[in-house]
Amino acid sequence: MPELPEVETTKTSLAPLIGQTITQVQVRQSSLRWPVPDDLSTLVGQKLRKLERRAKYILAHFDQDALLLHLGMSGSFSICTGSEQLRKHDHVVLQFTDENNHISELRYHDPRRFGCMLWLENGTHILLSKLGPEPLDDAFDACYLTSKLNGKNTAIKVAIMDNAVVVGVGNIYATESLFNTAIHPARPAGSITQPEIEKLVLEIKRILKQAIDLGGSTLRDYSNAMGENGYFQQTLMAYGRTGEKCVNCDTPLENLKLGQRASVFCPQCQPLK
Numbered sequence: 001m002p003e004l005p006e007v008e009t010t011k012t013s014l015a016p017l018i019g020q021t022i023t024q025v026q027v028r029q030s031s032l033r034w035p036v037p038d039d040l041s042t043l044v045g046q047k048l049r050k051l052e053r054r055a056k057y058i059l060a061h062f063d064q065d066a067l068l069l070h071l072g073m074s075g076s077f078s079i080c081t082g083s084e085q086l087r088k089h090d091h092v093v094l095q096f097t098d099e100n101n102h103i104s105e106l107r108y109h110d111p112r113r114f115g116c117m118l119w120l121e122n123g124t125h126i127l128l129s130k131l132g133p134e135p136l137d138d139a140f141d142a143c144y145l146t147s148k149l150n151g152k153n154t155a156i157k158v159a160i161m162d163n164a165v166v167v168g169v170g171n172i173y174a175t176e177s178l179f180n181t182a183i184h185p186a187r188p189a190g191s192i193t194q195p196e197i198e199k200l201v202l203e204i205k206r207i208l209k210q211a212i213d214l215g216g217s218t219l220r221d222y223s224n225a226m227g228e229n230g231y232f233q234q235t236l237m238a239y240g241r242t243g244e245k246c247v248n249c250d251t252p253l254e255n256l257k258l259g260q261r262a263s264v265f266c267p268q269c270q271p272l273k
């Protein structure tokens with residue numbers, strides 16, 4: 001599933017389209033997670049002005065209108081010249097023309113169709129209304145996280161993956177940051193000490209920055225809109241490594257289900273206390 005770093009990478013890879021005008025809109029399959037608006041063609045004639053990311057959403061601002069985009073489980077964008085054959089699951093095609101009349105196509109591909117493409121209303125959307133702070137913003141600090149974890153019995157891993165606490169900490173990043181800070185994923189959120197919270201906040205930021213720098217990649221077949229693959233996956237210490245030896249102590253890593261998600265940890269380095 002595309003996670004925050006992949007979405008950030010995707011946003012960056014769409015930047016060459018800023019300043020270009022939409023000249024054609026083709027919706028080949030409108031039933032994504034929510035229906036693609038049937039008036040999407042009102043984008044024709046509008047220039048793409050700005051791209052933003054909030055949590056795992058991309059906000060695409062055009063002259064008059066703005067779109068809220070989400071990649072869901074399996075969505076991806078590709079930019080091509082338009083002469084390439086359309087693939088199965090290329091659901092929406094936006095044709096852009098630049099000032100030299102060069103045409104390019106932005107194709108939205110999504111086999112599982114859990115992604116979305118919706119209008120923003122006055123620059124916002126109800127889907128954005130209950131989101132916690134961005135993990136890389138200064139607002140996400142130890143003081144803030146302490147206030148959110150205080151007195152809670154929820155497993156720490158579930159707590160840091162809650163979008164109302166902080167956005168964008170997906171399973172990979174939660175697993176890795178808890179491994180790197182020696183915190184057992186099932187410990188009650190309220191039992192995490194102040195020094196541990198400080199380390200955890202720094203580690204979440206470090207690992208997300210590293211993943212963004214390496215171009216994302218949580219899926220083997222993930223690639224950005226330019227078709228480039230990310231390298232982050234090769235650096236994982238715990239995620240996806242159940243039964244393999246811990247890099248620190250050689251103990252086989254174990255797997256625990258928390259909030260329906262696999263949670264890999266080292267029973268030696270991350271004691272339950």
Ligand SMILES: [Zn+2]
Nearest residue numbers: 246249266269
């Ligand atoms: Zn270990």
